[in-house]
Amino acid sequence: MPKIPSYLMHDSALKKEFLVGDAINLLCPIDSTLIGNNRIICLADGSWSENYPTCKVIECEEPPIIENMNVKYERKISGSLATYTCLEGYEMRIANWTVRSVEYMCSNDRKWITLAAADAACYRNLIAVCISFKHTVFYILCFK
Numbered sequence: 001m002p003k004i005p006s007y008l009m010h011d012s013a014l015k016k017e018f019l020v021g022d023a024i025n026l027l028c029p030i031d032s033t034l035i036g037n038n039r040i041i042c043l044a045d046g047s048w049s050e051n052y053p054t055c056k057v058i059e060c061e062e063p064p065i066i067e068n069m070n071v072k073y074e075r076k077i078s079g080s081l082a083t084y085t086c087l088e089g090y091e092m093r094i095a096n097w098t099v100r101s102v103e104y105m106c107s108n109d110r111k112w113i114t115l116a117a118a119d120a121a122c123y124r125n126l127i128a129v130c131i132s133f134k135h136t137v138f139y140i141l142c143f144k
Contacts, residue, residue: 004024004026004052005052007028007029007055008026008027008028008052008053008055009026009027009028009029010024010025010026010027011024011025011027012024018042019042020042020043020044021041021042022041022042023039023040023041023042024039024040025038025039026038026039026040026052026053028053028055029055030078030079031057031058031077031078031079032055032056032057032058032078033055033056033058033108034053034054034055035053035054035055035056036050036051036052036053036054037050037053038053040052057077057078058077058078058106058108058110059076059077059078059106059110060076060077060078060080060106060107060110060111060112061076061110062076063076063082063104063112064104064112066084066120066122067121067122068086068087068090068121068122068123068124069084069085069086069087069092069120069122070084070085070086070087071083071084072085075106076106077106078106078107078108078110079105079106080105080106081103081104081105081106081115082103082104082105082106082112083101083102083103084101084102084103084104084120085100085101086122087122089124089125090122090123090124090125091122091123091125092120092121092122093120093121093122093123094116094117094118094119094120095117095118099116099120102114102115102116102120103115103116
């Protein structure tokens with residue numbers, strides 16, 4: 001039996017020998033997609049019924065630009081994470097929660113998806129100061 005290339009995994013990994021007619025299903029690593037036939041059959045001459053498929057790495061585009069946020073990431077392949085934080089002077093909120101950062105993941109369909117329960121947004125930090133002067137109240141909004 002010919003050796004299966006190391007970039008492919010198969011569902012009969014514990015099996016040492018294959019008999020004529022045995023079939024195996026081939027898989028690519030999680031960050032790749034399989035191109036070609038994933039099922040091969042052992043033939044009488046000791047070869048497989050099909051050429052080996054190839055594995056193509058799944059890569060996302062650049063992570064999306066989100067208003068008032070910085071993004072850091074190392075890779076753009078499936079399973080990779082991009083971490084978003086707010087610009088100086090802003091704070092991040094998801095629903096009613098203030099958080100430090102949010103992560104997006106490059107999915108198998110080549111899109112960045114949020115790992116948070118809802119979309120995050122960064123809002124300007126405001127400090128409200130009330131000043132009372134001769135029975136008149138003044139509100140002053142300052143940026144942190």
